Amino acid sequence: MNRCIDALEPPEVDSRAASASDETPAAPPSPWAAAGVSDFDETLYHAILHQPxxxxxxxxxxxxxSPSRIRRGCARLLRLGLLQAPDSTGGLRPVDPRIAVRALIRKRESESELLAATADDLAKVYAAGALRAEPSGLIEVVHGESANAARLEELYARAEHEICLFDSPPYLAPLTPQLDLQSEVLRRGVSYRTIYSVSSLETPQLLAYAEGMVALGEQARVLPAVPMKLLVVDGRSAMLPLTSTDAGPGYCAVIVRHSALTDALRTLFETLWQQATPLSGVRDESPEDLTEADRNLVDLLAVGMKDAAIARHLGISLRTLRRRISGLQRRLGARGRFQAGARAAHRGWT
Structure with a gap:
């Protein structure tokens, strides 16, 4: 306020001060600049408040x-809502600053929100232009296990909406750090969907890992096999292997940025998601008097696990297992083991 009042009656400038002006740091910008008010208009507004x-x-x-400059400044202040138009009682009058300034702030906030809302559309235009200028920027090849682990962690950290995953062994890293990484994403409210291959669940450790993820909120389904390892983040970035994990330190993966290729990978995931069997569901209170042992068997059948792996999980012989499977198939009217598991899942037995 004092700065603007001083501007109404500028003091005489000392010649020595003028000569040193180039060495004096510039004054910080006025807060009015953020609202689109120039220095002159700010000074004029204070003059109007001082002598309305x-x-x-x-x-x-x-x-x-000059009066013409004053009129142009008043027109700008009028458009900003800091002055009210002349009426029958007189000429231009200032609006109460407590009302006018708050209204101006709300208007600027609304304009900023509209600009922010266009960010995604602008990003698409930017990505398309960058792709046309340098198509090789679409793909990044990552070499080595440690580099791949770091890039994977980075993709998880950037996830905002959804992660889609094809899960299949072998695994580059121990499962416990992966569980920590993925559970943190779920805690942030990011949706997480995984399609496991049957081979992912054939050892107790991997099955426990999948069940732990489901308990944390993961949506999980199972197929006899998945076409590849694949991670799709927010439908815009994807990561998939280029070499077999047998390559060891020479293991390579590729990161694909938003393009027709990532759209195709997301479509592939959605197609297989519809075909996959839920890993777990809501059980009936008493589905045809299933015992706990039957429930466990149905869970393992539903994911398409092989007989030897199921027998190992349940601690029974293959002969006993096959007899129990035959009994369940008769109850479900199923022709095969996988169909029995799928029908049990449909009935809510899993």
């Missing part, structure tokens, strides 16, 4: 400038 009845002639004399 002076009129264009009086404000012109007070600021030592």
């Amino acid at each position: 009845d002076a009129g264009v002639t009086g404000w012109s004399e007070l600021l030592r400038t």
